[in-house]
Amino acid sequence: MVQYYRIALLMSTLSRNAFNCHEILLLSIIWPTLSVPIEHPALPAVPEPAGLPGLEGGEAFITGICPRDQAAALSASQLLRQRILSQVEAEHYRTLRTDKRRLDWLAGRAAAKAALRLYFRKTLGHDLDPATLEVAANAQGGPVCSRPDAPAFSISHCAAGGLCVAGFSGRLIGADWETVTPRTRGLARLFTREGELPVDREASPLELTRLWAVKEAVLKLLGLGLACSPRDVEAVLALGAQPIRFHGAARARWESLGSPRVSIAMTDDTDSVAAVAYTGD
Ligand SMILES: CC(C)(COP(=O)(O)OP(=O)(O)OC[C@H]1O[C@@H](n2cnc3c(N)ncnc32)[C@H](O)[C@@H]1OP(=O)(O)O)[C@@H](O)C(=O)NCCC(=O)NCCS
Incomplete structure (x- = not known):
């Protein structure tokens, strides 16, 4: 999400103005961060089902x-x-x-x-x-x-x-x-x-x-x-x-x-x- 925000911010800046040396400087600073892979939070594991110890139902x-x-x-x-x-x-x-x-x-x-x-x-x-x-x-x-x-x-x-x-x-x-x-x-x-x-x-x-x-x-x-x-x-x-x-x-x-x-x-x-x-x- 943060990555998309950075890209959007940069694109809007670039579309509004012609390139100038400040923007080229800005681009050179933040470009490496744009190439960092997007991290998704790991999906939590579903707990393994367990029964109540001592209450065994057998065939019932x-x-x-x-x-x-x-x-x-x-x-x-x-x-x-x-x-x-x-x-x-x-x-x-x-x-x-x-x-x-x-x-x-x-x-x-x-x-x-x-x-x-x-x-x-x-x-x-x-x-x-x-x-x-x-x-x-x-x-x-x-x-x-x-x-x-x-x-x-x-x-x-x-x-x-x-x-x-x-x-x-x-x-x-x-x-x-x-x-x-x-x-x-x-x-x-x-x-x-x-x-x-x-x-x-x-x-x-x-x-x-x-x-x-x-x-x-x-x-x-x-x-x-x-x-x-x-x-x-x-x-x-x-x-x-x-x-x-x-x-x-x-x-x-x-x-x-x-x-x-x-x-x-x-x-x-x-x-x-x-x-x-x-x-x-
Ligand atoms: C069933 C009942 C006795 C459970 O009371 P409890 O001790 O608070 O709760 P428990 O945790 O042991 O059991 C609750 C579960 O019983 C189950 N349950 C509720 N009514 C049930 C019914 N008529 N038949 C079978 N199971 C029922 C539900 O799955 C409920 O859990 P959920 O609502 O989270 O899905 C109570 O909810 C009840 O009688 N409900 C009927 C409504 C009623 O007439 N209430 C008058 C209260 S004086």
């Missing part, structure tokens, strides 16, 4: 993540965003109001592209350009991909970053990634049913976060989100005591899907819990 599902620092790098670099977002996604990004929403949205989209790239690598045998895997929202807010052969997938974001889980073989999928935070007993009662909490002691923050994450993952699998009460999904703290039981609006939706078996996979560390709900075994 595949995960993709975008850690928070990667989302922050995306938010700071328009060039990097151009590498992974489609035109429509880039325009949508510009409409998001707060820094937090922009970061969450980017983390979720980057995680979705990671999961979908890994999915297509496995099913098609080759890599796809992340910008061609356009992810939009359906009327309920759930994610959909522009490719007709894309699997069902689910997005979640928390302080650790974005997570996306894609299902194999036509499975329905719901995912939730939650930071472990203390929840009061009063709040816990709002989203739990009798029998889901221990009676002889307080449930720990980790137990409550696990319970919440399972319910939210199941509600996303059903395509309902929090439009439906989490109390309509009955899980138990001991995950061995599956399957999930459905009530109210969740039951109606589950039955409309043919009452599929819903399985849960989960991983947690001291800071966060990730839960995946998927149909089939």
Whole structure:
């Protein structure tokens, strides 16, 4: 750009006046700089897609993540965003109001592209350009991909970053990634049913976060989100005591899907819990 400016400046000077000794002097000084090759900023590399360690889906599902620092790098670099977002996604990004929403949205989209790239690598045998895997929202807010052969997938974001889980073989999928935070007993009662909490002691923050994450993952699998009460999904703290039981609006939706078996996979560390709900075994 600077080079073009120099050339334009010189041409306009030369066209306005006849050559004189000053201009010949000027030309002799700046000509060497005009012949310097134009430098373009190097295109940033698209990060290699990675899954969430400890949450292996085997034949059932595949995960993709975008850690928070990667989302922050995306938010700071328009060039990097151009590498992974489609035109429509880039325009949508510009409409998001707060820094937090922009970061969450980017983390979720980057995680979705990671999961979908890994999915297509496995099913098609080759890599796809992340910008061609356009992810939009359906009327309920759930994610959909522009490719007709894309699997069902689910997005979640928390302080650790974005997570996306894609299902194999036509499975329905719901995912939730939650930071472990203390929840009061009063709040816990709002989203739990009798029998889901221990009676002889307080449930720990980790137990409550696990319970919440399972319910939210199941509600996303059903395509309902929090439009439906989490109390309509009955899980138990001991995950061995599956399957999930459905009530109210969740039951109606589950039955409309043919009452599929819903399985849960989960991983947690001291800071966060990730839960995946998927149909089939
Ligand atoms: C789905 C929902 C529970 C997620 O809440 P959250 O804990 O803030 O967010 P998470 O990070 O775990 O998940 C967010 C992602 O869930 C997905 N999602 C949203 N609505 C969904 C639905 N109905 N079904 C499946 N997935 C949904 C989206 O991909 C969203 O990320 P994105 O908007 O960046 O693409 C919530 O957004 C919701 O219920 N939305 C429906 C609208 C509604 O009725 N809200 C009432 C709130 S009390």
